[in-house]
Amino acid sequence: MLEIKDLHVSYGGIQALRGVSLNVPDDKIVTLIGANGAGKSTLMRTISGLVKAQSGSILWNGQELLGKPIDQIVASGIAMSPEGRRVFADLTVVENLKIGAYLRKDKAETEKDLEWVYSLFPRLKERSWQSAGTLSGGEQQMLAVGRALMSKPKLLMLDEPSLGLAPIVVREIFDIIRTVNQQGITVLLNEQNANMALKVADYAYVLETGTLTLSGTGAELLADENVKAAYLGKKRADRA
């Protein structure tokens, strides 16, 4: 269980998060939706330790994460697939995956998880000796997710996994997100594709300029008039 309380973060001279409080319960898919610059990525980067917070607290199974170095956070079971995929272009697919398991010492288990990732993404196995830079956008996204899974996380954070991908590939990625979740991994999702994200989400939060404005189950938010107007591209009923 991840509990965030009154989190304030300033990033690049901008007050990106102004008192955000939210919970990510175990074994659920929680999604954050919001426009560009709402602070979704900053929130994920703060959880993973890449960005320092000003105040507030992030409790992970009761332990404070703020102030901890990144490697400890990763080792405690939180993995992030960063925005824009960011695969290691000159390394092979299998090397990319092994980097994901960098902090793990259990070699045999790591090999097993490699096979597990290959079973989730058979295409990665086919291309295991190819350098990651030669993969298509969708394959690179799969690699980024697989790489994050290689650290054997309990919480998987995916930052904009559908960015710049064809609709059919997006659907494939979301299917995998659901599969991964069913295997007992909590998922925190940042998405601009709110329609898709809300459909898979157990719970969702709407972020606007650094504050949470709405929350509810995925289905509730899908039906919400304001969400529809702002993020789903549908006109508000009272204006139509």
Place this chain on the structure above:
Amino acid sequence: MTMKQEKKRIYLRAALGLIALLAVLLALDNLSFVPSMLLTVLRKGAIYALVAVSMNLLNGFTGLFSLGQAGFMLLGAYTYAILTIPAASQKSIYQRYANGGIGFSIPELLSKPLGGFGLLLGVIFCLILAGCIAALFAFLIGLPVLKLKSDYLAIATLGFAEIIRAAVVYEGFGPLTNGSNLLYGFTSFSNFNITLGGFTLHLETVMPFLFSGICIAIILLLINSTYGRAFKAIRDDEIAAEAMGINLASHKRMSFIISSFFAGISGAMLAMYQASVQATTFKSSMTYEILLIVVIGGIGSVSGSIIASFLFIASSEWLLRFLDNETWIGGFRVPLLRSGFRMVVFSVIIMAVVLFFRKGIMGDRELFQKKPASAAKAAKKEVRSK
């Protein structure tokens, strides 16, 4: 075949290859008809190969653009020379400084009770110490400097190399470094020649290859380890590497220290090869030569760096020498050929490489690499057969 068996086979092959190479070199060293220029190229090439690979580890594999290589080589060369000058000749070498020298020589101390084996042991100890001094300096410089971004890092390390060069000729350090005078008389590669009953077995070419070969093998093992993968990840994408839990600062520092360690060893070996040390040898132009080798060989390719070192040394020391000599054919003087023209040709070659062969000889591939295409095919077959 399992990975372990395959690894074992690769190591076995590499070891056999190295032994065969050393045997060939031993023959070359002792056959009288072998041109001495070839031996020079082989010896110097082996030493440059090590420093080029060490620079490639930093620039090509970790993505840190440093230009301090000559400075670390200088540290290694001086450390080695100071520790190995025979006690008896220290007085005459340090004649400008009363009480100059350290008063003992490590190989000498060890060869008294242990003979030739002690000499070897002492030299190896001093080489490692030379590397350690360079690594220590790298650690200290790295504290502030590694926080800089690439271009600034290059400028800072270049500055360091120049400062070190100026510092060793400082009069105050004279009793140790002999100021701006030569250090000579220390244990060199020719000390390893074995003389038995009037016949001398030359090992002057074998030894630098042996030392360089071992060092490069260690670097290769490092590159192919998890640490090496982490270095490459940092080179490709710092933010993603950090998100995977790779500690950027400590890995960059480690790469810098290891690279400098081997630069120090190669500096010491250069001293052994030249049989004398002077600070003016280690100018920034030396760093540029090494950088040139790395670029020509291919940034991110160890075998490329090795091949390019021998090519570079062969052309600069031997094959292109004729360009510097005035040549007359009959009564006709060949135009352009005169002292200094060699450097002009060299510059043109460099420009051609940078303009047309930007990836160098090897790109980022290795000489004996499993071909990625065939490996991918094998993987595909495996998937299909399931």
